[in-house]
Amino acid sequence: MTEEVKDQLKGWEVARDLENEKGTIFQRFIPEWRQIRAALGGIFVFFLVFLLGIWLAGNPFGPTVRIQSDWVVAHGIQGNDWNIVWSVVLLAAFFEFMDASAGMGFGTALTPIMLVMGFDPRQIVPVVMIQQGAAGMVGAFLHREFENVEWKFSPMSETVKLWLIIGLVGCIAVTVSIVGVYKILHVDKVWIKLYVAILLLMMGVVSVFQSRKERPYKPNRMIGFAALAGFNKGVGGGGYGPVVTIGGLISGVPVKSMLAVTAISEGTVSAFSIIVWMALLTTGVQIDYMLLPSFMIATMFSAVAAPYMTRVFPEKMWKIVVPAYCLIVAAVCFWKIVPSIMARLAG
Numbered sequence: 001m002t003e004e005v006k007d008q009l010k011g012w013e014v015a016r017d018l019e020n021e022k023g024t025i026f027q028r029f030i031p032e033w034r035q036i037r038a039a040l041g042g043i044f045v046f047f048l049v050f051l052l053g054i055w056l057a058g059n060p061f062g063p064t065v066r067i068q069s070d071w072v073v074a075h076g077i078q079g080n081d082w083n084i085v086w087s088v089v090l091l092a093a094f095f096e097f098m099d100a101s102a103g104m105g106f107g108t109a110l111t112p113i114m115l116v117m118g119f120d121p122r123q124i125v126p127v128v129m130i131q132q133g134a135a136g137m138v139g140a141f142l143h144r145e146f147e148n149v150e151w152k153f154s155p156m157s158e159t160v161k162l163w164l165i166i167g168l169v170g171c172i173a174v175t176v177s178i179v180g181v182y183k184i185l186h187v188d189k190v191w192i193k194l195y196v197a198i199l200l201l202m203m204g205v206v207s208v209f210q211s212r213k214e215r216p217y218k219p220n221r222m223i224g225f226a227a228l229a230g231f232n233k234g235v236g237g238g239g240y241g242p243v244v245t246i247g248g249l250i251s252g253v254p255v256k257s258m259l260a261v262t263a264i265s266e267g268t269v270s271a272f273s274i275i276v277w278m279a280l281l282t283t284g285v286q287i288d289y290m291l292l293p294s295f296m297i298a299t300m301f302s303a304v305a306a307p308y309m310t311r312v313f314p315e316k317m318w319k320i321v322v323p324a325y326c327l328i329v330a331a332v333c334f335w336k337i338v339p340s341i342m343a344r345l346a347g
Contacts (some may be wrong), residue, residue, distance in 0.1 A: 008216075011150040011159030012257030013144030018147045019314060024097045030314045031062070031146075035157075038145035042138045046300040049134045049284075053292030057082035063281035067288040070118030076292075085294045088114070092298035100139050102318070102325045103245030107132060107233070108196060109329045112336045114291075123288040126277045129233075129270045131295040135303045136267020142304060143260035146311040151264075162219060162261050163254070166226040166244060170269035173230025178276050191264035194231060194341060196239040203246045204326035217252035225251075230269055234276075240266050242326050255318040260308055291322040 022028045031039075059065055059080040064081060066072065078081060091110060099106035114124050143149045151160055225247025228346045232239030242261055249260035277287065310318065 008150070008257060009157055011152055011157030012254045014150045015148050015254065015256040015311075018311070025312055025314070025341050030317060035145050035308075038071050039308070042142055042304045043300050044294055045138050046134060047303070049130070050293055050296035053130075056289035057291075057293055061281070061291070062290060063284075063286050065286050066122045067123055067197050067286065069120035069123055069288075072118075072290075074118060078166055082293055083290065084297065085264055085291065087117075088291060088294040089298045091112065092131075092295050093302045095136065096299050098266065098300040098308050099241060100263065100303045101259070101309050102322050103241045103259045106135075106241070108200060108242060109332050110334050112196070116336045116340070119136065119291070120288070122286065123291055126274070126287045127289060127291045127295055129273045129277065130292060131270075131299055133267050133271035133274060134296075135299055136263045136265070136270060137266075137309055139303055140260060140264030140267060141250075142307040142310060143263060143310065146307050148310050149257040149260035150305060158217070158219065159257055159261055162222060162248070163264050165219065165222055166229075166261070166265040166328065167268035169223055169226035170230030170240075170244075171272040173227045173278050174234040174269050174273045177231045177234030178273060178280070188272070193324055194337055197330055197337060199228075199232065199239055200242055200326060200330035200333060203242050204323060204330050206246065206250065215250065215252040219251060221251040222247055226265070233266070233269055240269065242329065245322060246326060249319075249322070254315060255322060256315055259318070259322075260307075263293065263307075334338060 018028065057080075066077065077165065091113060094105070095106045095110045107125075111121075111124055111128065115121065139152070140149075149159055150157060151163075153160060164330055222244075225243050229240045229243035229247070232243060244262045244265055245258055248261060249255060253261065277285075282289065
């Protein structure tokens with residue numbers, strides 16, 4: 001098998017071909033009709049999940065309750081009525097755009113911010129899982145339509161192999177972390193936030209140095225990164241994208257296609273984690289879907305626009321943006337959690 005044929009089986013040659021064929025940002029900015037249809041289809045899917053969110057926010061099941069978190073009590077929200085929290089919509093829209101375009105930031109940055117705002121982890125983490133499950137699957141489809149990646153099953157491309165490896169390992173790890181943290185250990189949310197922030201800082205620093213040069217493709221490295229990312233996802237709803245995305249770059253995957261692999265892998269792990277949460281409901285764990293409608297309003301357009309921006313801007317730009325954004329997200333996390341940690345240590 002020639003090197004040319006091998007490259008055609010990887011799944012990331014389509015992004016390079018697009019940049020060679022349409023060499024300017026303006027040329028890549030003009031969408032084709034099939035891409036417009038794909039974007040409209042993505043918005044429709046998110047609208048359906050929004051309707052599902054309205055129903056779930058009304059607490060239709062016994063284990064779904066309006067958790068009296070600090071934010072809920074401060075705003076006097078009673079009963080099972082659903083609400084749009086516009087401050088959450090604005091935050092979620094920004095972080096979803098960055099998550100879908102840079103491979104990280106939604107659960108990782110938004111979760112600690114919302115914890116500081118006064119929401120309970122059981123109001124955030126299950127909703128993040130549903131949102132990321134939908135956004136990841138739709139994002140994987142849009143990345144293909146916008147020519148950032150190819151998903152080939154016969155013969156199987158490297159992008160599909162990576163998805164299967166990362167998804168399978170991540171599903172096992174997310175099960176262990178959800179059950180361990182929320183059912184068995186009951187870890188305090190302050191230490192969950194600190195763990196995620198430290199990990200982000202480490203990944204950001206490593207990615208800054210690795211982005212300066214091309215690395216040989218070594219897919220086996222992704223097993224460890226996938227396990228760590230899945231554990232993070234179950235612990236706090238975030239910390240998945242940075243580990244998988246940066247891990248993929250360290251493993252030699254081109255950045256545009258790695259963003260697509262991260263999207264479909266996170267969508268798979270998030271969807272599986274929803275099943276784990278449903279199983280926990282039968283053991284006495286309670287959750288609150290109040291934020292799901294707000295999250296889905298934010299997702300409708302941000303998650304569609306982001307893969308398109310990945311297509312438009314060149315590969316070399318994303319090699320700078322992704323590591324830099326990882327460090328920014330880490331800084332935001334530390335900024336939000338340091339007061340809580342100091343208060344906890346002071347007793």
